[in-house]
Amino acid sequence: MDNYRQMMAFMWAYEHGSFSAAARAHDLTPSAMSKLISRLENRLGVRLILRGARQITLTEEGLAYLNSAKNVVSAMAEADSLAEGLPTTISGNLKIRTMPTFARYQILPWLAEFLDKYPLINIDFELNAVYQDDFDRGVDIAIYGGVLPSSSRIATRIGESEWITCASPTYLKKFGNPIHPQDLLQHRCFHFNFASSWNKWDFVENNESFITPIKPLASFSQGDFLRDLALQGEGIIRLADYHIGNDIRLGKLVPILTEYKSKIKEPLYVIYANRKLQSPRIKCFIEFLQQKLKLHPWKIDF
Template identity: 30%
Template sequence: MKNINAHALFIFTLVYEYKSFSHVARQQNVVPSSISRVISQLEQSLGCQLFYRNTRSVIATENAEILIEYARNIHQNLTEVFEHIGEQQSEIRGRVRLNAPVLFGQLHIAPWLAEFNELYPKVVIDLTLTDEYIDPYKTSSDLIFRIDALPDSNFHARVLHQVKYYLLASPRYLNKSPKLYHPQDLIHHQCLVYQGVYGPNIWRFKTDDQLQEVPIQTTFTSNNAAALMIAAEQGMGLVLFPDWLVQQQIQQQTLMPLLTEFQGSIHNTQQSISVIYPHMKTMPTKIRVMIDFFVKKYGTPTYWQCD
C-alpha cells in the first residue's frame, strides 16, 4: 500500500457525506475533476473501489463504509493536534529545554527563572548545566547558551555580550608579591589556571593592536572556576577570568584588576555570550519570549560589565 495523505482522507469524508463530487468541488473551490482525481488516487493506494459513480449519483461501497470511521477519527485527531499546538503558541505554554555552562547558569540564568515563571506559569523549564561542549546537531535543547566564538551559521545566534577578561589578584596576594608592570612579569608570579579544552596554558594580552602570548607556569589548575576563585580570594595567586564571572569580586574588592591597559584573554578569538537555536520557519512563542526575557534582563550593556 502506498502512503495515504491526510488531505485525501479529508476529501473522502466530504464525498462520503455529500455523495457528490461537484458539491465538494464547489466547497473546496476546485474543479470536480480535481476531486475525482484525489478519490481515484486514494482507491489506487488502497487497492479497492470506494464509490460507484454514475451521472446522477455517487454511492459508497462496502469498503467506503469500513474506511469512513477511520478517516473521521484521523481527521478529528489531526484537528485536535493543530488546535493544541495553536493553543500552545497563543497561550505560551509547553516545555523549554535550556543548556548552559555551569557557573554562567548558576549566576545568570537560575536567579531569573522564578520571575520568568511568574510571567509564564504554563511554561515548563528544563535546565541542564554542563561545561562540556554541546553539539547543537546532537542535542534536544531548544536554547543553548554558548560562551565561545560565534557558532555555526546553520543555527541562529542571538549575541548577548562580548566577553572581557580581567587579570585579578587579592589584596593579600598583592601585599606579599612582586609588582606587576607588564605581562612578561607573570613569570615571577603564581598563576591559577582553568583546566579547560583550550590547549597549552597561554594567557594573551593585547594593546595597540600588538598581541603578546605569555606561557604560564601554574601553581594550581582546576576544571572548576569556583575552586580557582576561592584560591585567588585567599591569596594563592592570579587568575584571568571573564567579566560575567567576577563582577561581584571586583565590586567588593576581594579581587583587584591588574594590567588594565591590556586586553587579556585565554583564547585567540573574540568570545561572545550567545544563545543559539535551530533554524525554524516559525519560532514557537515559548522560545521567543524566553530569549526576549533574558535579553531584557541582561540589558545593554549587560549588568555584569565591570567598566
C-alpha cells in the same frame, strides 16, 4: 499529509455529490480532485467510487472506507477540543544547561523573582562549563558563550563578556605587578583543566594580537576555584567579567596589563531547539532572561 488530503477529497466528493462541486467548494480544480481520489484508490488497491454516474456512487469498499474516514475526522475533532481545554497557565518542567558561574552570578540573583511569578514551573539546572547539544535528552535551554558548533539549533545573542586578567591587591603587593604579558611566565597563574579558548590568554601590542603561553601552578574545572585562589592572594587568573565583575568593583581583584587588553568580546547565547514549537515556559524564561540582562549588568569600565 498527502494521505490526509486524499481522504478528505474522497469525503468532500461524497458530501457534495460530484468531483466538480467538491472542487469548487474547496478551491481545487476538478482534475486535482480526481487525481487525489485516484491516488487514494491506487494506494488502497480498491475502487471506492463508480465512475460515469451523474451522482457519486460508492462501491461496497467505498462505503466501508467512508465510515472509517468519518471516525478519523471525529477523533481529530475530539483531540482538538481537548487541546482547547488544556490549561493556559504556564507550568511544567524546564531543564536548563549552562555554565556554573553564569548560573551563580547572573541567574541566581533573580531566580526567586522568576519562580514567584511562575510558581507552576519547576526548573532543573544542569551545570557544566562545556557546551553540549543535549536537547534530545530533555534539555530545553542552554546558555553558553564563545563559538558554537554548527547545528540546526536556534542561538539568540543575549550579551557579551570580556575576559579579565587580574589578581588581588595582596598578591600584587607581595609579588609585584606584571609590566608586560611575558612577565606572566614568572608569576603564579591558574586556569582551567579542559581544552578551551579560555586558557588562551590573548593580548594586543602595537595592534598585533598574541597569546602568552601560561604555565599554571594548578588547573580546575570550575571557575570559582580560580576565583577563590585569586581572592586568597595566591596568584593571577583570567575570568569573565560576568563572573568577577563585582569583585573588581569592590577592589577585591585588580585588573592587570590593561594597556595590553584585547578588544575581542565573547558573545553569549541562549540556545534552544525550535523557534516555532517553543513551549510557553521556554518562551517566558528566555524573555525574563533577556529583560534582566538587557543592560549588561556585569560590564566594567577600566
